[in-house]
Amino acid sequence: MHRKILPLTLAVLMIFALAGCGQDVVATVNGEKITGAELSQRVDEAKASMEKQGVDFSGDKGQTLTESLRKQTLDEMINNKLFLQEARKSGKLTKEQVQDKINIFKLQFTSTEEYNQFLAQIKMSEEDIAYILNMQDQVAKDIPPVSEDDVKKYYDENKEQFTHPEQLQVRHILFFVDDGSKGYPVQHTDAEARQMAEDVITQLKQGKDFAALAAEKSEDSGSKNNGGLYTFSAGDAVQEFADAASALSPGQFTQTPVKTEYGYHVIKMEKKIAAGQYPFEEIEQRLTEQLNQQAVSDKFSSMMQEAKNNAKITNKLTAKEGDTSKQ
Structure with a gap:
């Protein structure tokens, strides 16, 4: 993503x-x-x-x-x-x-x-x-290298730069749909990618751990190494992904694959984060x-x-x- x-x-x-x-x-x-x-x-x-x-x-x-x-x-x-x-x-x-x-x-x-x-x-x-x-x-x-004191000073003097709107924190598993023309690292037909996503949903219903499945199966290199974790604000994600995630409550996952321009996703809601300021430690x-x-x-x-x-x-x-x- x-x-x-x-x-x-x-x-x-x-x-x-x-x-x-x-x-x-x-x-x-x-x-x-x-x-x-x-x-x-x-x-x-x-x-x-x-x-x-x-x-x-x-x-x-x-x-x-x-x-x-x-x-x-x-x-x-x-x-x-x-x-x-x-x-x-x-x-x-x-x-x-x-x-x-x-x-x-x-x-x-x-x-x-x-x-x-x-x-x-x-x-x-x-x-x-x-x-x-x-x-x-x-x-x-x-x-x-800059010192920790310098970093903290910059943070304190520029706090307006470190605010965020409401965010959604989810985990997701992606299977690309690509006939070779998009340049994605993995190519699947639409039917193949959808079936792979459906297989993951079946495993989740059987009690498999979402983060472990994401690390094992997701093709999104940007999130698979942290268990598919992805935090985003309105406008940061493609509409189909954002709509599907917004409809979930914490702990729920999508019961059918979510189709976007990238391919098919399985999404799990972790938590909704209220608008505010990023803590310095974060x-x-x-x-x-x-x-x-x-x-x-x-x-x-x-x-x-x-x-x-x-x-x-x-x-x-x-x-x-x-x-x-x-x-």
Whole structure:
């Protein structure tokens, strides 16, 4: 039903798409070239995505929009190139070190297929990813972790950020319905998934433990490891799931499978949580991770600003040359 928030490294990597080749150079970053073919590929991909959202690139307005998109995209590519250059300065990695970092990075993905799709999307080599990971490690190593007192102080000064509306806490077991076109980690026909859900309901009626069945059978990687536990507010879950859960009393489970866009669910109500404020103890770990990550992100921003100030960049679309701070 929900996925873990991806860490800083993965979020940073999502902005990359440095592929293609060509002879015409549209920009250089400290001597490294960005070609017209690379830029055109990136722009075409961005236009295709925007057109799916209803953006019209026809006529004079479309041409103006395309030119603006080219300039914006090239700026992003320049920044990405500079970022990779800085990553390469973080220390030479052996082939074994590259592979070790990639092996750890892959653990963030539910399958090899999902990882390969990610690589295809960002169009980076595993070696580039490893150097970015290495730079993050170097930055994080130099930043002291936030103290418990600092975390508590942030909580006390920003209590309005830690309130929640009424919530439902449920356990659920999911069986995907997918003919292979959705990219889910497991594929079942509609009939197969429904039958699997019905079999679980039969076992529950026989007295089997819901959490144990969720850990054993659920295909939702985001909740199966904690017995299918899922806490949500109105609007956080798909409507069919929310409606079925809301109709239950604590301790009850759905007597028939619940169909959603994901597949078939079996749901058990644990408790209804009144609107209020999250206790510090409940969010301390998450808030600590957030503040530590923010410290690393701030350091990254500072490093990149310094790199931009010292970089030698040419950009033929803006016909300017010099420090990025002057562009």
